[in-house]
Amino acid sequence: MELKGKKAVVFGGTSGIGLATTRQLAAAGATVVAISRDPSKAGEPPAGVTFKGCDVRDGDAVAALLDECAPYDILISAATGGSRAAGPFLEMDMQGYKNSFDKLWGYANVVRFGARHLPENGAITLVSGTPARKCKPGQIALSSVGSAVEAMVRALAVEIAPRRINVVSPGFIDTPMVAAQGAERVEMYKKMTAGHLIKRPGTADEVAQAILFTVTNDFVTGTTVDVDGGWLLS
Numbered sequence: 211m212e213l214k215g216k217k218a219v220v221f222g223g224t225s226g227i228g229l230a231t232t233r234q235l236a237a238a239g240a241t242v243v244a245i246s247r248d249p250s251k252a253g254e255p256p257a258g259v260t261f262k263g264c265d266v267r268d269g270d271a272v273a274a275l276l277d278e279c280a281p282y283d284i285l286i287s288a289a290t291g292g293s294r295a296a297g298p299f300l301e302m303d304m305q306g307y308k309n310s311f312d313k314l315w316g317y318a319n320v321v322r323f324g325a326r327h328l329p330e331n332g333a334i335t336l337v338s339g340t341p342a343r344k345c346k347p348g349q350i351a352l353s354s355v356g357s358a359v360e361a362m363v364r365a366l367a368v369e370i371a372p373r374r375i376n377v378v379s380p381g382f383i384d385t386p387m388v389a390a391q392g393a394e395r396v397e398m399y400k401k402m403t404a405g406h407l408i409k410r411p412g413t414a415d416e417v418a419q420a421i422l423f424t425v426t427n428d429f430v431t432g433t434t435v436d437v438d439g440g441w442l443l444s
């Protein structure tokens with residue numbers, strides 16, 4: 211797919227991986243609608259980009275916004291959805307574990323109400339995470355949700371063809387999702403990536419490059435692209 215002159219809708223497009231994707235799409239000549247609950251946190255949108263407010267968990271609001279944005283060629287969601295539970299499963303608050311699936315329900319809304327507006331050569335990309343297939347202790351919620359996202363995408367690819375849908379699976383990525391700052395942040399990433407083949411967190415731009423690959427390569431569907439610094443092999 212040639213990006214110049216295309217229109218993209220990016221949920222979670224106002225921060226981190228989604229914002230980097232929004233910027234790269236706009237730089238390649240696409241017009242982009244970037245959506246999150248509170249886009250005002252991101253300041254002024256880059257050239258070619260419009261910010262809109264919407265919570266992916268609200269199906270009616272997602273459907274109405276996508277109807278308003280249509281027609282478009284590219285649909286992406288990197289929205290985290292809600293809170294994420296961490297820690298050992300046997301001690302985990304069950305409601306916290308259930309709430310972690312808000313990411314999946316958000317993605318489900320985006321695809322359910324968004325795929326119908328895509329042309330036959332349109333493309334969808336969602337974001338999972340390495341714990342879907344290789345888990346560190348305390349990551350059971352991330353693993354369960356990420357695995358569900360990847361399974362959902364494989365099943366959807368079969369149903370919505372020839373429209374395409376893929377997943378990009380990031381390892382540890384340096385984005386505003388992580389609250390720690392300064393020396394604490396540096397130390398945390400050092401510890402988390404010490405056993406990896408590439409001993410640093412990835413950047414949002416490195417993940418966005420993979421998202422653009424899944425959008426622009428017309429022969430790629432139903433697959434998961436890993437951008438994880440070798441975490442899966444370490």
Ligand SMILES: NC(=O)c1ccc[n+]([C@@H]2O[C@H](COP(=O)([O-])OP(=O)(O)OC[C@H]3O[C@@H](n4cnc5c(N)ncnc54)[C@H](OP(=O)(O)O)[C@@H]3O)[C@@H](O)[C@H]2O)c1
Pocket residue numbers: 221222223224225226227228245246247248249251264265266267288289290291292313316337338339340379380381382383384385386387388
């Ligand atoms: N960073 C990592 O290490 C990492 C690793 C693996 C996977 N991932 C996945 O990558 C994706 C992007 O993460 P990120 O690191 O880029 O996070 P981020 O910087 O926190 O960005 C998340 C974006 O999602 C939006 N969002 C969150 N909940 C939403 C909701 N309910 N409705 C609409 N928008 C919502 C946020 O904006 P508002 O707050 O304004 O809504 C923001 O624009 C997520 O799916 C995350 O699970 C990240």
